[in-house]
Amino acid sequence: MGASPSWQASFRWRHWRGILPWLLLVGALGLVRWSKGAGFADAYALLSRPFWPGSAQREWILAGSQLEQQAKLLLLEQDNQRLRGLLALGQAPKSGRISAAVISRTPQGWSQQLMLGKGQLDGIAQDDAVMGPGGLLGRIQSVTPTTALVQLLTAPGSRVGVWIPRSNRHGLLVGMGTSRPQLKFIDKDPNAFPGDLVSISPASTLMPANLPIGVIQSVDNRAVPAPLAAVQLIAAPEAIDWVQVQIR
Amino acid sequence: MTRLYKQPICLASALLVPWLTLAAPAWLKLSGVGPCWALLWLLPWALVDGPVSGLIAGLCLGLVLDGICLDGASHLPVLMALGWWWGRLGRRAPPIKRSFNLGLLTWFGTALLGLSLWIQTLFIQFDSATPWLQSWGWQSCLAQSFITGLVAPLIVSWQLLVWRRRARV
Numbered sequence: 001m002g003a004s005p006s007w008q009a010s011f012r013w014r015h016w017r018g019i020l021p022w023l024l025l026v027g028a029l030g031l032v033r034w035s036k037g038a039g040f041a042d043a044y045a046l047l048s049r050p051f052w053p054g055s056a057q058r059e060w061i062l063a064g065s066q067l068e069q070q071a072k073l074l075l076l077e078q079d080n081q082r083l084r085g086l087l088a089l090g091q092a093p094k095s096g097r098i099s100a101a102v103i104s105r106t107p108q109g110w111s112q113q114l115m116l117g118k119g120q121l122d123g124i125a126q127d128d129a130v131m132g133p134g135g136l137l138g139r140i141q142s143v144t145p146t147t148a149l150v151q152l153l154t155a156p157g158s159r160v161g162v163w164i165p166r167s168n169r170h171g172l173l174v175g176m177g178t179s180r181p182q183l184k185f186i187d188k189d190p191n192a193f194p195g196d197l198v199s200i201s202p203a204s205t206l207m208p209a210n211l212p213i214g215v216i217q218s219v220d221n222r223a224v225p226a227p228l229a230a231v232q233l234i235a236a237p238e239a240i241d242w243v244q245v246q247i248r
Numbered sequence: 249m250t251r252l253y254k255q256p257i258c259l260a261s262a263l264l265v266p267w268l269t270l271a272a273p274a275w276l277k278l279s280g281v282g283p284c285w286a287l288l289w290l291l292p293w294a295l296v297d298g299p300v301s302g303l304i305a306g307l308c309l310g311l312v313l314d315g316i317c318l319d320g321a322s323h324l325p326v327l328m329a330l331g332w333w334w335g336r337l338g339r340r341a342p343p344i345k346r347s348f349n350l351g352l353l354t355w356f357g358t359a360l361l362g363l364s365l366w367i368q369t370l371f372i373q374f375d376s377a378t379p380w381l382q383s384w385g386w387q388s389c390l391a392q393s394f395i396t397g398l399v400a401p402l403i404v405s406w407q408l409l410v411w412r413r414r415a416r417v
Contacts, residue, residue, distance in 0.1 A: 104270040108280030109388050110365045111317035115270060141318055149318065156369050156381060157320050177369075177384025 084209070097131075097244045098122055100148070107237040112155035112177065114138070114237060116148040116245070124148045127206070129246040134234035135212040136160070136200065137243060148245070152237055153181050153213070162213055163201035167191040170201065173213065173231060180217060183229040190227050192219055198231050208246050250415055252297040253304075258411060262305070265289050266312050276399070281391040283399045284358045286313055286327060291334055291354055291400070292407040295344060296415050299335030306331030321368035326361045344408075347401035354404060355397030362389030 032040060100122075104115035118124055120143045128140040130150045138152040139160070151158050158175030162183065169191060172184045183198060193216065200211040214233040221227045252258045268285040276282055286309045294302025310324035317323075334353065337344070344350060366385035373381065 104272065106272050106282070109282065109392065110321070110362070113318050115316075149316075151318050155318060156373050156384070157318070176378065176380035177388070178380050182378070182380060 080210075096247050098124070098247060099242055099244055100124070102241055102243060103147070105237065107152060107154070108179075112152045112175070113141075114150040114152065114243070116150060116243065117146070118245070119143045119146045119148045121145050123247045124245050125248065128248060129207045129211070131208070131211065131244045131246065132235035132237065132240040134236070135214065136207070137235050137237055137240070140245065150243075151175075153233060154179060154237075160207070160213075161201060161204070162198050163204075164190070164192055164196050164216075165199055165210075166196050171198075171229075173198070180230045180232055181214075183216065183231050185227045185229070188226060190219070190221075190229070192216055192227075192229055194218055251301065252293060252411055252415060253301055255414060258293075258414065262289060262293075262309070265309055266316055269313065270316060276395070278395040279387060279391040281388055281395065283396040284354075284361060284392055286310075286323065287330065287354055287357045287361065287396060288400060288403050289407070290327065290331055291350065291357065292404050292411055294331045294334035295338035295408060296411045297335065298339050299332045302331030302333075302335030302338075303328050304331070320372055321365040323361065323365070326357075326364040330357045330360065347405045350404045350408070351397045351400045354400035355393050358393040358396040359389060362392055 032038065098118065100116040100118040102114050103117045104113075106113055114130070114137070116124070116130075124140055124143050126140055126143060128148075130137045130140060136153065138150045138155070138158065140148050141151040142149045153160060153173060153175055154177065155175045156177045158173075158181070160173045162171050162173045163169070164171070167190070170186050171190070172186070174182045174184055176182050183192075185192065196216045198213045198216060200207045200209055200213065202209045212234055214231040217230045217232045219227060219229045265285045272282050290302065290305055290309060293305050297305075306327035306329070307324065310322065310327040313323040313327075334357075337353075344353070362385075366389060369385070370381065
């Protein structure tokens, strides 16, 4: 004696109706899995927001991170000095840097200069490198017993030998009076592009080696006799109240 | 008539020129360039005290300015020439009273000084005489002459008033 077809259909429907919610739940959880926790993570973030770490904790982490970076930098500098010593390349020790206040500032106009509140009595001499936060600012042009006059990199007449670390090419950074000095390449094919870092050559003995100067903003490959580039300086003399002088 | 150079207070006022040049107040700048304080002092001095005194004042100011500025272009020739010319104007022409005329004279003098500095720089940097250097020259020259011409009626007319009164004593 077999079951009637209507009874069979009713059984199938009841059977599916029982497990359908579970199938939907499993499907939804599958979606959660596929989306890497969407919904769950967002809900958790929303609910736990009042308990998130405050600014104090963020500052501790930042301070820790800065300390770590400084320690790494110190180790790298020591390593660099040791390697430079092995290569017999001169390098002034870090203790040869002194801080000086900017007492007069004319970064634009006919005479683009800074005047520092320290001079000959503090060991500053002509052609010493002057650095600000970010990189090289210029060179000492003249000194008095208590002041020093800095020729900015942007000043007409300023010439500094530079280096492009990415392509290992040399050039001459020439001040043109404008806020962006001109980089004159020595090679016909400088292999330089906007965004390249410009720094002091690692083999420099006159200036602090590897000191960053600026970033190439544009390159004129058709200039004669050699290509030219405009360099955006990293250190801004308009906003610096204290500088460091590398005394020799 | 008493000469200005015999009055210590008038002579001492010249010390303001290097002081203001170095202080370079940021709120009194046009396109990053401040007024030419030397000409703002030299114009009334030369108008009141004559060409020889103006010439010597121009020489002294030029020496001081060349000392506190970077090596290269010199302020001396134009400052001396302007001191002489403005001194002759003060002696031979009718007395200048209008603020506009003072502003115009200062504007012209600053433009002349700027042109001189620019031409000297082009000679010194002849291998780098690119359009970049030219744009810097135009910008500095126009900005400085404009701001000096604007400030002159305020400062020079007051100085002229005081110094003429002192010279008559």
